Amino acid sequence: MNSIIDSVTAILNDTPIKLVISKPVSKDQVCKKIVIDSKGSYYQISKYTDTQVFHENVKADQLASRCIDCLENGYRQLNAWSKDREYSISVSKKKKVLFNSRAGKTPYELPWTPAHNRQKNYILPEGEIIPPLIDMGIFTASGKVVKPMYDKYRQINRFIELIDDVIKKQAYTHLNIIDFGCGKSYLTFILYYYLTEIRRLTVNIIGLDLKADVIKKCRAAAEKYRYTNLKFELGDIHGFQCPFDVDMVITLHACDTATDYALFNAVAWNAKMIFSVPCCQHELNKQISTDTFSLFTRYGIICERFSALMTDAIRANLLEYSGYNTQLLEFVDLEHTPKNILIRAVQNPAKSRSARQEALEEAKRVISEYHVNPALYRLLCGS
Secondary structure (H helix, E strand, O other): OOOHHHHHHHHHOOOOOEEEEEEEOOOOOOOOEEEEEEOOOEEEEEEEOOOOEEEEEEEHHHHHHHHHHHHHOOEEEEEEEOOOEEEEEEEOOOOOEEEEEEEOOOOOOHHHOHHHHHHOOOOOOOOOOOHHHHHOOOEOOOOOEOHHHHHHHHHHHHHHHHHHHHHOOOOOOEEEEEEEOOOOOHHHHHHHHHHHHHOOOEEEEEEEEOOHHHHHHHHHHHHHHOOOOEEEEEOOOOOOOOOOOOOEEEEEEEEOOHHHHHHHHHHHOOOOEEEEEEEOOOHHHHHOOOOOOOHHHHOHHHHHHHHHHHHHHHHHHHHHHOOEEEEEEEOOOOOOOOOOEEEEEEEOOOOOHHHHHHHHHHHHHHHHHHOOOOHHHHHHHOO
């Protein structure tokens, strides 16, 4: 009979690129899934709860004990991929261990073929020495993409592309930027590099977060990279006093109504551009009620997803009402959350009063039908 120890050892002897631990034994398990990615000299463990992800780096020789502990105390499934094999370990309720190994393509093979790389010209090109990408484990010291990190490399470029589409149409020489809820600021550092080294703009960026330890680490990283105009402040999204006229507001992963306060501040500051990836949208799900379209509220998962989509649709229209041209774009971010919409709003001083009013009336009709009162609507319209 296979044992957990023998099965895990067999997998790690093949130097896996990625491991996923899933199927928690108890519904009360805080972490629903654990993803482990090879970073070359170490492994990054990402623990996913319903609303957050927590990262930890461990040495290769520490990984076996972590995997064994998970399978013995809380999880029933482990899947792993090496360069040319796929593995799985399943633990039954009676502790019977099923181990499987088979040859085949891995999720990582296709993106790295030379033909694929020739077809795509990324804004952040491979071969450049970009310090934040090296520290993130996405680039090697020589500027080559680390194969298991290719998906993240593409995601980062996608984010920069969404900003570049707007920037390249304007004759900007200087930009003032606020990043609300900046967190570890992976994308903030990359954005600073793109604007200063590629677009050759003068920029001031302030990253704002509530966690003192996070701000401390971000400040140290900015000093290390010599990003002199990238600052980090400890503070709340609501009520932050901005020291300059704001050109761009970024808000990624701001939970629930924190996104609304960020968007409201962006409008109040007359920001030219807004880029927002909302997360954890609970407000309307708690309020929603309708007799006409009760089908959308009958089933819990449908109601939850519909409420999240409705939240972003209303936000988009309220930004249109505030004088922006707004788009809702697909964007899968670095945290791999189920939220994959980016709100991109660009100020349009020429937008007619009638177009703005119609956008507001559309939002009002939805608000009335579903008996909701969104935070951004209350903040902008005082209702």
